[in-house]
Amino acid sequence: MLTVDYDRLRLAPGARVLDVGCGAGRHAFEAYRRGANVVAFDLDPGELGPVAGMCQAMRAEGQAPAAAGSTAVSGDATAMPFADASFDRVIAAEVFEHVLDDQQAMNEVARVLKPGGITAVTVPSWLPERICWGLSREYHEVPGGHVRIYTRLELEAKLRRAGLDITGHHHAHGLHAPYWWLKCMVGVGNDDHPLPKAYHRMLVWDIMRQPAATRLAERALNPLIGKSVIVYATRPAGAAVAPAARAAEGGQKTHAAV
Numbered sequence: 001m002l003t004v005d006y007d008r009l010r011l012a013p014g015a016r017v018l019d020v021g022c023g024a025g026r027h028a029f030e031a032y033r034r035g036a037n038v039v040a041f042d043l044d045p046g047e048l049g050p051v052a053g054m055c056q057a058m059r060a061e062g063q064a065p066a067a068a069g070s071t072a073v074s075g076d077a078t079a080m081p082f083a084d085a086s087f088d089r090v091i092a093a094e095v096f097e098h099v100l101d102d103q104q105a106m107n108e109v110a111r112v113l114k115p116g117g118i119t120a121v122t123v124p125s126w127l128p129e130r131i132c133w134g135l136s137r138e139y140h141e142v143p144g145g146h147v148r149i150y151t152r153l154e155l156e157a158k159l160r161r162a163g164l165d166i167t168g169h170h171h172a173h174g175l176h177a178p179y180w181w182l183k184c185m186v187g188v189g190n191d192d193h194p195l196p197k198a199y200h201r202m203l204v205w206d207i208m209r210q211p212a213a214t215r216l217a218e219r220a221l222n223p224l225i226g227k228s229v230i231v232y233a234t235r236p237a238g239a240a241v242a243p244a245a246r247a248a249e250g251g252q253k254t255h256a257a258v
């Protein structure tokens with residue numbers, strides 16, 4: 001399930017792509033499938049082994065062009081171990097709401113992005129997220145959990161402060177917000193409750209089948225209760241960006257490229 005619109009990202013084969021906070025790798029896999037040279041980057045080294053393994057499996061099954069490449073690197077988003085202007089595209093999907101110094105992380109995104117390059121940043125939308133916080137402290141008061149709720153205007157202001165020009169936005173996953181509200185009402189860890197369990201089955205069915213009725217419903221719901229807001233920005237030529245931050249202590253771990 002993708003949050004970023006790759007048509008808006010204008011991703012071409014051969015582009016060098018950084019997926020910041022890649023997690024399980026969903027956006028990295030799609031970029032790899034489209035022929036990009038992808039760096040999957042995450043603070044948790046435990047996430048990166050399976051991501052590298054999936055890219056290897058995609059290569060073996062012919063699901064990525066021969067010229068595509070992938071590398072998995074662990075490190076801190078506020079002090080990334082990459083040179084200035086290293087990437088044509090940067091994706092940061094559902095990351096900055098977890099980062100205490102989110103402005104520094106956005107500065108780093110701008111720093112490693114090439115002039116003319118495009119970044120896609122996604123965070124939880126204000127209204128669905130505010131409802132989740134109101135319904136459940138367990139939803140966000142966990143180690144590594146969400147530390148803030150963004151408005152779109154706040155997110156855009158911080159990206160501009162990093163030296164980026166905003167080019168557009170949209171919302172996604174309107175059908176997913178009610179699922180999280182149900183989870184918050186019955187207990188985030190209560191996976192056996194029949195209401196969220198049934199709703200989850202519907203979401204899986206929708207993702208697998210993509211029926212026209214639910215696609216239309218989600219498009220209608222996205223501007224109102226879309227679970228995520230996605231902002232696109234570009235680094236203008238000659239723009240001043242923050243200097244490189246000190247590399248995170250302890251270094252970074254790199255998994256083999258394929």
